[in-house]
Amino acid sequence: MTSYRLACIPGDGVGPEVIAAGLQVIRRAGEITGRFTIRTTDLPWSCAYFLEHGVMMPEDGLQVLGNHDAIYLGAVGFPSVPDHVSLRGLLLPIRQGFDQYVNLRPVRVLDGIPSPLRHGTSKTVDMLCIRENTEGEYAGIGGRFKRNTPDEVAVQSSIYTRKGVERIGRYAFKRAQQRRNRVASATKSNALQYTALLWDEVMDELSHEFSDVALTRYHVDALAARFVTEPESLDVVVGSNLYADILTDLGGALQGSLGLAASANLNPERKYPSMFEPVHGSAPSIAGRGIANPLAAVWSASLLLEHLQEREAAALVMRAVERAAADGPRTPDLGGRASTQDVTDALLGALTKPQPQSV
Ligand code: GGG
Numbered sequence: 001m002t003s004y005r006l007a008c009i010p011g012d013g014v015g016p017e018v019i020a021a022g023l024q025v026i027r028r029a030g031e032i033t034g035r036f037t038i039r040t041t042d043l044p045w046s047c048a049y050f051l052e053h054g055v056m057m058p059e060d061g062l063q064v065l066g067n068h069d070a071i072y073l074g075a076v077g078f079p080s081v082p083d084h085v086s087l088r089g090l091l092l093p094i095r096q097g098f099d100q101y102v103n104l105r106p107v108r109v110l111d112g113i114p115s116p117l118r119h120g121t122s123k124t125v126d127m128l129c130i131r132e133n134t135e136g137e138y139a140g141i142g143g144r145f146k147r148n149t150p151d152e153v154a155v156q157s158s159i160y161t162r163k164g165v166e167r168i169g170r171y172a173f174k175r176a177q178q179r180r181n182r183v184a185s186a187t188k189s190n191a192l193q194y195t196a197l198l199w200d201e202v203m204d205e206l207s208h209e210f211s212d213v214a215l216t217r218y219h220v221d222a223l224a225a226r227f228v229t230e231p232e233s234l235d236v237v238v239g240s241n242l243y244a245d246i247l248t249d250l251g252g253a254l255q256g257s258l259g260l261a262a263s264a265n266l267n268p269e270r271k272y273p274s275m276f277e278p279v280h281g282s283a284p285s286i287a288g289r290g291i292a293n294p295l296a297a298v299w300s301a302s303l304l305l306e307h308l309q310e311r312e313a314a315a316l317v318m319r320a321v322e323r324a325a326a327d328g329p330r331t332p333d334l335g336g337r338a339s340t341q342d343v344t345d346a347l348l349g350a351l352t353k354p355q356p357q358s359v
Helices: 017-035 048-053 061-066 084-097 162-177 195-209 220-229 241-255 296-305 309-328 340-352
Strands: 004-009 036-042 069-077 102-108 126-132 134-145 155-159 182-187 212-221 236-239 263-264 273-278
Touching: 004 017, 004 212, 017 036, 017 048, 017 069, 017 236, 017 296, 036 220, 048 309, 061 084, 069 084, 069 296, 084 134, 084 296, 102 296, 126 162, 126 309, 134 220, 134 241, 162 182, 162 236, 182 195, 182 220, 182 241, 212 220, 212 273, 220 241, 236 241, 263 296, 273 296, 296 309, 296 340
Parallel strands: 004 036, 004 069, 069 273, 126 236, 182 212, 182 236
Antiparallel strands: 102 126, 102 263, 134 155, 263 273
16 A cells, blocks of 8 residues: 655635545545555645745745655635735746646536537547646746836746757647647747747657647637637647646636636656646635535546556546536536535545446
8 A cells, every 4th residue: 555645735715625625535536446545744835824924835845845746736826915926936936846847737528517618518628738837928037127107117038948848849749649649739920939939840840750640830819719619629739838828717618617627737757746736726706615616626636646656546536527527416616506515525425446347
């Protein structure tokens, strides 16, 4: 029996509610498979922590996290702290410091959950979005001067490196080889003639290496339209930090709720721990009411188990998510009246080993 060390950062708003649900499910999956237990380190890093300590996480935060097999994070951000302070004080230092350069975001409509798309079904909306997660528009390089004067200037630079584009591109092509052999790459190369052209050129070079995968380059605006008009034509979608973030919120909407959008921040080389989190934020308007949808956090837990190579448990958890989606109960974001714990109970009930079929 393996014992995994999990660093938990429930964070703000609904984060603690959905992480509590995810942990119940992970623990049960460990019991059912008989393969593992988890030991959690509960870290209170959040906007509340910031108000008390003046930082989102302590100076040795990455060192603390580094001693774990994976990180499970809820949500970051609350109106009491400016968003750029909370994001740049917690989530981004972890992604960048641990070189989690892949942000994996599956966009798939689950049977039973209506998509706002007329033709949106599990057959037509099934993409794997791959977001570059350590550079691009989120590099954090720039500045402001002549503040609060009519001559004020703000500069924010995007950083695209050949190494950075190559490694995310290669990851995307490899994932496409395990799926339907198509990569859609997002840039805006008609307007951004330096960064976007580097991205496009590297993707073209990689496509010679992966001759079994069809690469299509899109301008990000056209790709956003395609998400809506022809989602069935999309398999793996790869884009920069900002573009893929925006596209995957659209993806979450196509899935029927951002409460279903899961993600993994991966360091594929496993030099550092990877981090798993629902795409959604802290949802202050429903925080503390026990009605947050736990499915995105639980789907993210399935990605976590997959990363730990607990494939049976990952598949069991994913099947439970699919069953809870199909059979309910549903939280208010999906038009239902169920609580977070109602859905969690349904997930726990659905977590069973498949019985061997008799012939
Ligand atoms: N679930 C983590 C969370 O709170 N995400 C909200 C957010 O603003 N994320 C920024 C990003 O992913 O770039």
